[in-house]
Amino acid sequence: MYLEKDIIEKVRESVRIEDLALRYIPSLKKKGRNYTGLCPFHKEKTPSFSISPDKQIFQCFGCNTGGNIFTFIAKIENIGFVESVKRIADIAGIVIDDKADESSAVIPAIRRINKYAMSFYQAYLSSGEGAAGKNYLKNRGVSEEAIASFKLGFSPDSWDRLSLNLKKNKADLELADKIGLIGKSQKYQGSYYDKFRNRVIFPIFDRSNNVIAFGGRAITSENQPKYLNSPESEVYQKRSILYGLNFAQNEIKELDRAIIVEGYLDVIGCHQNGITNVVAPLGTALTESHLKILSQICNEVIMLFDSDSAGINASLKSIETSKLFNIDIKIAILPQDDPFDFIIKKGVRELMAVIDSAEKPVDFKIRTVLEKNRGKDNIGILGELFEIIRNISNSDDPARSIESEKRLHLRVLSQTLNIQEEALIADYERFTKGERRDQTEKRKNAPAIPYETRAYRDLIHLLVHYPEITGDVLIDFSPDEITDPLANTIFSAISKLYNSENELRIDKIFDFFPKGLEMDFLNSAIQNEASVEDPKAAYTEIYVNLKLHNINKKITEYVEKVKKSGSDRLEYLAEIEILRREKEKLSSYIYNRGSIKNK
Incomplete structure (x- = not known):
């Protein structure tokens, strides 16, 4: 949907960001000109979230996020820009005409079709024809109560049973095709066939209990693939959805812990047996979106795998991302079976013992390296182990420094490997010094940031904090002059806005950049507070230095040409003279505009 600019501005002016934020963060306190409190986007104990009523923006110095009123509501409710404008309009009592809004009609229509399909599959499972599905679930140990709670179903082994029922109920068949329930027949024009056939159906819900997609599990080896899943749609993006979160979110919040498993049946089996803080990603490793959602309701995530899980290595990559959200991830490995089968064979108490013995990632990695190399020469694996310890970036004990944490692991490792602690520490220090030398060499050989790039970015930083000088800046600069792509993009938006x-x-600049490098740069610029007595003088200094830099660069180019020239020597000398006069004019400019030197 396209929203007219005047509608966006009307909505923007209708609600102040501090009033909106207080609806979600009642603990916000006024401190000077700003409001501060605990960030709603990551778990923290010390407030690092700030709102500027003057600038109508928010910033978190902990997770480096920020933006305007629309960004705030979009992030906190996990919605897009248009939806955020409409959400604030609802709060302000502003009516936005939805007649031309396709998405506003599509989303409810998708939900209606999915709800109908779910009821259809449930009814079929309950009927006499659903015996094959019931037998499969019974053999897997799924109870009648769990079938009802998770609204499981079964799809007929029929070409078009669902398609005909959707048509009979006047559903939008094109839309049902788009969301993967049915497909267009290539043989018979205007006819459709069912995508899910002879499969146990697992409805997938959002956190508000709307059914948004389906997973279908084949019950015979002839029916391939084993799992068939809905495609992504306006209501379903699998990187942002955790199966079972609608059922588990309250318990996760209560226990301050989420348990991550790998499949539908593992979630259902755990819930059925009283472990109700369990969820699963949908065909992906744990993503940044998943961690962001979980960090808002708990501080600890246990990743529970069976011993031969292919997802372990992929999920280890999530651990680095977890640091962005201040959420602790631990890893628990079952000695055999997947979680549901383990419960059936060993019981809930045994499973909880495995979960409660979950390891920190660093301990898990060290143990994995040691087990993988059991019986081999310890010296050969020290580099791999030292690399793990070197990457430790936090401590379990706030009173213990990161260096102390590393020493603690080295002490344990010395005992495990039967190597004298002092000798192991000396080896580790030699290893890290070598790493530091490599990094120093890389930094030495890294290309320097061009002067123009630094100057243009300094200029944008100044504009962010002192927008009153924008008019002067736009007299002297046009976006075409700015060669740095990042600065050019932001400066173009500033020029267009002004x-x-x-x-x-400043809050309106974020409308141009809801995400990406530009938004990251703006957030960084806002967080790095500028302290300038005279913004115009500071700008003049940037302007003059840029001009002088460019003039000197051109003079150098012409001097080189003079050295190599013949008959056109006088022409180059004339250009040099013109450039020198321009340098003299800059002195007059400094005097008239009031530079730092002439204050």
């Missing part, structure tokens, strides 16, 4: 409104509102 020329249309004759002022620069």
Whole structure:
């Protein structure tokens, strides 16, 4: 949906960001001109979240997120820009005409079709024809109560049973095709066939209990693939959905812990047996979106795998991302079977013992390396072990430094490998010094950031904090002059915004960049507070230095040409003279605009 600019501005001006934020963060306190409190986007104990009523923006210095009123509501409710405008409009009592809004009609229509399909599959499972599905679930140990709670179903081994029922109920068949329930027949024009046939159906819900997609498990080897899943749609993005979270979210919040397993039946089996803080990603490793959602309701995540899981290595990559959200991840490995089968064979108490013995990632990695190399020369694996310890970036004990944490692991490792502690520490220090030398060499050989790039980014930093100088800046610069791509993109947005409104509102810049490098740069610029007595003088200094830099660069180029020239020597000398006069004019500019030197 396209929203007219005047509608967006009307909504923006209708609610102040501090009033909106207080709806979600009642603990916000006024401190000077700003409001501060605990960040709603990551778990923290010390407040690092700040709102500026003057600038109408928010910032978190802990997770480095920020933006305007629309960004805030989009992040906290996990919605897009248009939805965020409409959400704030609802709060303000502003009516937005939805007649031309396709998405506003599509989403409810998808939900209706999915709800109908879920009821259809449930009814079929309960009927006499659903015996094969019931037998499969019974053999897997799924109870009648769990079947009802998770609204499991079964799809007929029929070409078009669901398609005909959807048509009979006047559902939008094109839309049902788009969301993967049915497909268009290539043989018979205007006819459709069912995508899910002879499969146990697992409805997938969002956190508000709307059915948004389906997973279908084949019950015979002839029916391939084993699992068939709905494609992504307006209501379903698998990287942001955790199966079972609608059922588990309250218990996760209560226990301050989420348990991650790998499949539908593992979630159902755990819930059925009273472990109700269990969820699963949908065909992916744990993503940044998953961690962001979980960090809002708990501080600890246990990743529970069977011993031959292919997902272990992929999920270990999630651990680095977890640091962004201040969430602790631990790893628990079952000695055999998947979680549901383990419960059936060993019982809930045994499973909970495995979960409660979950290891920190560093301990898991060290143990894995040691087990993989059991019986081999210890010296050969020290480099791999030292690399794991070197990457430790936090401590379990707030009173213990990261270096102390590393020493603790080295002490344990010395006992495990039967190597004298002092000798092992000396080897480790030699290893890290070698790493530091490599990093120093890399930094030495890294290309320097061009002066123009630094200057243009400094200029944007100044504009972010002192928008009142924008008019002067736009007299002297046009976006075409700015060669740094990042600075050029942001400066173009600033120019467009100022020329249309004759002022620069910092919160409005975020409308151009809801995500990406530009938003990251703006957040960084806002967090790095500028402290300038005279913003115009500071700008003049940037301007003059840039101009002088460019003039000197051109003079150098012409001097080189003079050295190599013949008949055109006088022409180059004339150009050099013109450039020198421009340098003299800059002195006059400094005097008229009031530089730092002439204050």
